[in-house]
Amino acid sequence: MNYTVNxxxxxxxxxxxxxxxxxxxxxxxxxxxxxxxxCGIGQCGACTVHLNGSPARACLTPISSxxxxxxxxxxxxxxxxxxxxxxxxxxxxxxxCGYCQAGQIMTAAALLKSNPHPSDDEIDGAMSxxxxxxxxxxxxxxxxxxxxEIASTKGGAK
Amino acid sequence: xxxxxxxxxxxRRAFLKFSALGGLVLGYYxxxxxxxxxxxxxxxxxxxxxxxxxxxxxxxxxxxxxTIIAARPEIGQGxxxxxxxxxxxxxxxxxxxxxxxxxxxxSIYGQQGAGGSTSTPNSWMPMRRVGATARTMLIEAxxxxxxxxxxxxxxENGAVHHRPSGRTAPFGELIxxxxxxxxPDEKSVALKDPKEFSxxxxxxGGVDNPQVVSGKALFGIDQKxxxxxxxxxxxxxxxxxxxxxANVDQVKGLPGIRDAFVVNKTVGGLTGLVPGVAIVGDSTxxxxxxxxxxxxxWQDGEHGSDSWAKFTQQADAxxxxxxxxxxxxxDVDAALKSAAKVIEANYHYPFISHTNLxxxxxxxxxxxxxxxxxxPIQNPGAGRRIAAEVLGLPEENIAFTITRSGGGFxxxxxxxxxxxxxxxxxxxxxxxxxxxxxxxxxxxxxxRPGGFHYLKGGVDAAGKLTAWQxxxxxxxxxxxxxxxxxxxxxNYRLENTKLANGIPMGPWRAxxxxxxxxxxxxxxxxxxxxxxxxxxxxNLAVLGDRDLVPGTGPRGRPYNAARMRGVIEKxxxxxxxxxKLPPGKGMGLGYYFSHQGYIAxxxxxxxxxxxxxxIDRVTAAIDVGSQIVNLSGAENQVQGSIIDGINAAWHQExxxxxxxxxxxxFHEYQMLRMPDSPRQIEIHFVKTDYPPTGLGEPALPPIAPxxxxxxxxxxxxxxxxxxxxxTDLRWS
Numbered sequence: 065m066n067y068t069v070n071x072x073x074x075x076x077x078x079x080x081x082x083x084x085x086x087x088x089x090x091x092x093x094x095x096x097x098x099x100x101x102x103c104g105i106g107q108c109g110a111c112t113v114h115l116n117g118s119p120a121r122a123c124l125t126p127i128s129s130x131x132x133x134x135x136x137x138x139x140x141x142x143x144x145x146x147x148x149x150x151x152x153x154x155x156x157x158x159x160x161c162g163y164c165q166a167g168q169i170m171t172a173a174a175l176l177k178s179n180p181h182p183s184d185d186e187i188d189g190a191m192s193x194x195x196x197x198x199x200x201x202x203x204x205x206x207x208x209x210x211x212x213e214i215a216s217t218k219g220g221a222k
Numbered sequence: 223x224x225x226x227x228x229x230x231x232x233x234r235r236a237f238l239k240f241s242a243l244g245g246l247v248l249g250y251y252x253x254x255x256x257x258x259x260x261x262x263x264x265x266x267x268x269x270x271x272x273x274x275x276x277x278x279x280x281x282x283x284x285x286x287x288x289t290i291i292a293a294r295p296e297i298g299q300g301x302x303x304x305x306x307x308x309x310x311x312x313x314x315x316x317x318x319x320x321x322x323x324x325x326x327x328x329s330i331y332g333q334q335g336a337g338g339s340t341s342t343p344n345s346w347m348p349m350r351r352v353g354a355t356a357r358t359m360l361i362e363a364x365x366x367x368x369x370x371x372x373x374x375x376x377x378e379n380g381a382v383h384h385r386p387s388g389r390t391a392p393f394g395e396l397i398x399x400x401x402x403x404x405x406p407d408e409k410s411v412a413l414k415d416p417k418e419f420s421x422x423x424x425x426x427g428g429v430d431n432p433q434v435v436s437g438k439a440l441f442g443i444d445q446k447x448x449x450x451x452x453x454x455x456x457x458x459x460x461x462x463x464x465x466x467x468a469n470v471d472q473v474k475g476l477p478g479i480r481d482a483f484v485v486n487k488t489v490g491g492l493t494g495l496v497p498g499v500a501i502v503g504d505s506t507x508x509x510x511x512x513x514x515x516x517x518x519x520w521q522d523g524e525h526g527s528d529s530w531a532k533f534t535q536q537a538d539a540x541x542x543x544x545x546x547x548x549x550x551x552x553d554v555d556a557a558l559k560s561a562a563k564v565i566e567a568n569y570h571y572p573f574i575s576h577t578n579l580x581x582x583x584x585x586x587x588x589x590x591x592x593x594x595x596x597x598p599i600q601n602p603g604a605g606r607r608i609a610a611e612v613l614g615l616p617e618e619n620i621a622f623t624i625t626r627s628g629g630g631f632x633x634x635x636x637x638x639x640x641x642x643x644x645x646x647x648x649x650x651x652x653x654x655x656x657x658x659x660x661x662x663x664x665x666x667x668x669x670r671p672g673g674f675h676y677l678k679g680g681v682d683a684a685g686k687l688t689a690w691q692x693x694x695x696x697x698x699x700x701x702x703x704x705x706x707x708x709x710x711x712x713n714y715r716l717e718n719t720k721l722a723n724g725i726p727m728g729p730w731r732a733x734x735x736x737x738x739x740x741x742x743x744x745x746x747x748x749x750x751x752x753x754x755x756x757x758x759x760x761n762l763a764v765l766g767d768r769d770l771v772p773g774t775g776p777r778g779r780p781y782n783a784a785r786m787r788g789v790i791e792k793x794x795x796x797x798x799x800x801x802k803l804p805p806g807k808g809m810g811l812g813y814y815f816s817h818q819g820y821i822a823x824x825x826x827x828x829x830x831x832x833x834x835x836x837i838d839r840v841t842a843a844i845d846v847g848s849q850i851v852n853l854s855g856a857e858n859q860v861q862g863s864i865i866d867g868i869n870a871a872w873h874q875e876x877x878x879x880x881x882x883x884x885x886x887x888f889h890e891y892q893m894l895r896m897p898d899s900p901r902q903i904e905i906h907f908v909k910t911d912y913p914p915t916g917l918g919e920p921a922l923p924p925i926a927p928x929x930x931x932x933x934x935x936x937x938x939x940x941x942x943x944x945x946x947x948x949t950d951l952r953w954s
Contacts, residue, residue: 081477081507088507092452097444098437100628101506102579103660107888110579138437145436153435157427157854160862161298162434163441163579163628188897195888197579197629198298199865201899203858 072140314377561680580628
């Protein structure tokens, strides 16, 4: 079946089965491989994207349910890739293998949008759905705090 | 670019500088010295017209931009950044001018594996020489041009400087002249005095971070090429079982499916290609969906009734019967009899999985008698070997690209997924990407073995450790005769038993040490408390006053007790060891020597009366020799190792029933998440005069006992098993 979806501000049409998860549409059909497969059951958060600005698990989102919602992936989070989180991740050298980091950043971006200055507990709570197998949690926490600082000096998070 | 092959050895001088003619690169270069096998190879780097390529690892362009080749697999350990830093340091490059490029598998680069925390120690001198050779040639070129002695020149920030006159020339201006010079013998080139290092020891961000944070870094699972098809491979729950029959004809007719077939081959044993059913289709989702319709009858096997419960009974029986004595010092029985206090305790831990977040995958294209492979792998040599064997091709006909890996942890030292992809690609004839489901990954790992330890120890009236008896019942390798605390207890006996099993096992981050440290340091803590001694004081006394304790026999491993005392003393001071804490809070010590690193860690925890555990703070003191290469990367490895060690110890557990793993995905297999990771981690590097060694593993083993011992100090509850969550920590 043909589905037309709005991904990173562009209208894209794909011919796939209705139950195809958004994750595999992005990865196999739209060549947006920044969104990762980790578990397929919504437990690891590696596939986190934004649907109308809210974090969602692309592995549990059938293409037939996307409709006109705006899909944002890591590739479309910020055009020049200079979102405060992307800056702080580089500044604090957060990644190790890097596989989970797109999902971490997408979840953190949604957190900062709703809560520009989260406490440690609020960060832990918001990020608890995202696994990092390299266990970079220590730096992810610091990266979110640093991004909040960067955003506030620029006059608000993107 | 169409690059002609050169097969005959060529004169070193003539080809150091690339020239371009009609867009074709005519020259190649050969690599220097102990990295060389006397072969001429195609540098992987995109060759720049007029560039100076003093060896296979460095290209300097006329505009001064430098490309450094990273030859070892990047698995999250930061090696793609740290090894090029060593080259850049010796060269005197400005790091901002450096671009790092990954190498394909090619013997010109020497050893290209990543495992055992060996990349840093094994590459330290070779990478220094690679940089120093180029520096020597650039200095020689400048000295010749300026007619000054080379000894008066040095390199810094991408330029050669003449100390007396202050004259300076950027590298880009010197490369033509440098290329005319003979390549010096890299074994005799002068290396920098480490006191003059300006890049090493600094915090440098990972070279691929900008790609990672924008979703552009390509892992194995992200590979795509024209005409590529997608595959899944279904194996038996019982490890290695053959296919008796499968409804492949029905599966072939499903939407989006191109082919389905049985592979009843075993190549490389249980950790290689094992039998299964391949399904090939138009997308990952179509092949994953088709699995639901697949019906397979698998052959039964001799291990079809194996279970963790059965293993536990077998271990207890083995403990009663006694094991093979692998070491016996003094008279343990007499020492235990005369001890003032004797402690007896059993420890055990289950099988666990590596769970790389990027599931195993591999892309292969077979083109007649040649093949191309793209794989996220720690051991590309093994990958090429199994591909060659499965395809029946000579290894030299296989081009092997090492992709970025979404985690290693030892899992990707195996190459089973390459064997599977090769077997599938051979049949389909077009490029094919095999992607494992998470369920495949958890149920077909090469597991960290479970184990059982039966211990008895004795202390004398003065509180000194006098006797240690240990029986290790395992599934794979056992404690070795030189494993700690052998050589530090006068009366010591090690017995070992190995249980028959059919479970594929493999190295899991700090193999052996990752579980032994928990058992040994926890039991030492039990003995310290029995002796009425402070654990730091007790353990320092166990280590004694010898410095280098020699290994036993020709294959024995020396143990540097002075280095271990150094890190224990440092961590005690830095953590505030001995400070008064309220009930429910406690500190614990863990220390272990592994992968050439001496590491001690102190955990500070809170245990509530209801039994919940919070790890408040971890302090680590680390001796990995004279030089930290990349301070940011080193700290990242230590932070990650500490949290990963807690991750493995606290919740992870696989059950075995009917010879198969029960758990299938993360809803049944708990991984540590951010709220359980410590809020404070302090790292202290203790520099000693020993050559630098690796940090991918050795900071992991000490953390589990540090936490368990802290729990005891906080609550009086002794943890004697992984996962910690199985122990009731309630106290009153």
